[in-house]
Amino acid sequence: MLLQYFIVVGMALLMTGAQSEVIEVFAEAGSQAILPCKCNPLSTHLPAIIWTKANKGTVWRKERSGLQYWGYSWSPKGSHRAQCPHSQFERGDYSLQINNVRDEDGGIYSCRVDNGNQVTENVVSLRIIKVSISPSVPIWGKDVKISCDVNPWPNGATVQWTLNNSRFLTPTTIMKKSFMREKADARLTGNWTCFVDYKGKEGRASATLTVMGIVQPSKDDTKVYAAVGSAVTLPCVFSSELIPSRKVWEKLKAGSFKPTPGRLPDSFSPISPSSQPSSDNSASLKEVGFQDAGRYRCSGTVEQQWLTRNMQLVVAKIDSSIPSKKKDSLMLDCQLSDTSEVTNYEWVHVVYDLNGTRSEGSILNGKTLSISKVSEENRGEWACRFYGKEGLLGNVTYQVHLMGGLSGQKSSGVSQNTVAVVGLSFLLVVLLLILIQMYKNHQRRKRIFQYPALETIVHTTSNEREERERNREKM
Template sequence: MKYVSGFLSIIIALFITSTGAGDVMVYGQVGGTVTLPRSKWGSEKVLVQWYLGMDTKSLISRNSHGRETTDPLWKDRLSLSKTDFSLIINNIRLEDFQSFRCELKDFRPTPFTSFTTFRLSHVSVQPVSPLLAGKNLNLKCDIGEIFEGTQRRWLSPQKQDLSKDTRAQIRFDSSLTVMKVTGQDHGEWTCVVTYQGREAYANTHVTVIDLSPAHPQPIYTSVSSLSLLHLPCFFSVPPPLSWSESQEKSIQGGRWTFTPSPAAGSLTGVVQTLVNLSMGPPLAWVVNQKRGLDVSALQRKNLNLSLSKKGVTEGDRGEYTCTVEFQRDDTLKRSTCVEVLQVFSSPAPVAFVGQEVNLTCTLGHSLTSDLKVKWIPPRQSSLLALGSSPHPAHLTIPEARDIHGGRWRCELWRNKTKLTSVEITLKIERVPMDVWLLVTICAAAVIFILLLILTVILSRRHRQRVMMLRRGKRRVCRCKDPKPKGFYRN
């Protein structure tokens, strides 16, 4: 009996003996959240306890009935996973980068204890100062402890792997350089550290100061006193107050310039400065060109540099450029092309019945293949009766009639999108009676004058002919004392 009891004691001791699985390396970032992944036990009716290093006082525990107890010093930062016994640490502090020990105790059917030690190592990305668009971004991913098999990669703010970005250069130490950043590079950049199948993330916020993206297509408007031309120019990311007021990269000035297109007139290619930005205080536009510009959009808090213009003419066709200047000769620019649709009538907007009328809808140049015009005639008229093509830029009315009078609207379309439209009012009038009377009198007067001139010409010619006949006859001299024929001596 004595030997049997001794044998049982040895067996029980073997089951009570703790089993260790070795240290598990986990990476985390200061201020972030990390999960120390403890595998789920075969039975849920166990006691789980987490310790810091070799401390004997548990940080958090859960008994076999599911009741949790947390150290008051860690109450707001620790929790246990609902599905297993993993430890979740929130708002990681610098002093948290050390060892954590997990202990599981199962008392049924036989007492058994398992523990696992985790080593929390930090991973971080050095913050960078705000950048102007066009500059290079340099980031470095720092790891407290690097083990064989540890891998690092980078994700852009759009969560795209930078290994496929032609602008990105990733060096041997995993430091990153992105050439010529734009406003799309503004946001959270992430260094992903992979070790033993687990991933840790280190984020850093990158501020890229850039102007709003330029329009991919021209702005289309039309000739009208009511048309409003809006020229956008604002910062996609407003500069931080501390940055915009610094001596190194503060805003020094700005301006809007206009370059007329060949369709705008004689000033083609001549750059005109419309307004200049006066830094004040207060911040203000100084208008150089009296073109009906509205500069009221300018604001200090977000530097909205947009302009508006009411009353568009064909002279507004061209390229508008917004420029913001910084110290060290840094400059941001955005250009916007403006196309102006106009319609005109030949010979004039007022035509007489029976007269040929030509309507032309144009941007000042030939339309590209993706653009087309659409005519909307007055309600009483029809394009089918004119026999024109479906979308002619030049519309001909062979013989104007009363039904052709009214508002003709020309619409500019790209695929199924209407870009803009313009209208012209065509007046068709009958020739008044007094005009016909005046025409008749003038015609009679012209005929009378022509007959009079013809009569004078014929009369003069007749007189000249008679004179010529008279000069052609032999003259006979009738002497008072004629002498007989013969020879006489003097």
């Protein structure tokens, strides 16, 4: 290729009006490349134009008569990938446009313009640049090679990489000329751009890298927030193309240097049954307790690769207390099992009318809320919202009830209920006493009837006493 390059350049230098400069052009594979060719437009003669590629023959040419011709490889099935816009000829611009450039289009091109009394020739070096990823969609944890290919390669060029518009540079990156080799993980996901700088000209090409594995959550140690008593889902979703085997959930013990599995909460259950293969390995806790906070690990085997993702469940609750000096006041404290991401707390009073319409009161800032006097106005639902750098993290609610000991107020409704309760209690006591007396009488008669002789004596004695009393009255 270098020998052909020098031959073409040498021929151009020997021709009349030839330009000595070789023009460098970079084009990304699949895009449109414009090869410049400009000369003096003052000639009154119709020019003859021919574009050729070194060792490949004619690309496109136009005779003075206006007839156009294309090389065989540049006009497949009647479609012309290479052409010169006629609208620019009056300005002396005979640049060649190549659509959907391919890797094999790279090389040395020559433009020859014959105006009858002057021949101008330009030499253009077209370099096709592209970014390739191997394997095209790597699996998390496996090696991935990202290459910046240029055809023909410009010796002495410098190469730089950016990932998502930020320069990519890490001590673990193994670089040699135009490629790097990395372990596939979430940090490599995104748009990779290769910049090639050569003789003041810059070429660039881009490609998108997608890593297959656990896509949700996208990174380790993602925090999931939940309120005590609520239900929560711990996400663990694999790429849609992957169906993991040996799916495992574990709760990691706190305080150990090396994470070790612990006991899962009683309300923990996988969302997808193990009998049905699925890329979704998420799990749920039906009723979260404050003791359920901690780190959880989701794992699965994909193509003999063990993939894991750690996440942290942060549980929120509200503790209430009554200050000793103010019996009618209430103190609410918003507590989280981990506050490392929390930057701000807000309290808001939530009210529902008879139609169920929800409305909110003014917002109060702070981790704690002091209600100086519990009354009808501030009873009901209070919500504590906690925020991080990226916005709302979660919320937890507390129901404030109106109690006489706290409010210091006596209502007529309460007095009427008290009278009714006292009266009902008195009636029940009287009925109970009557039942007890009836039971005693019954038991006494029952004991007497067990001795017939004694009953006869008692009966006889009673008759004699009545007879003597009658006789005494007659006398």
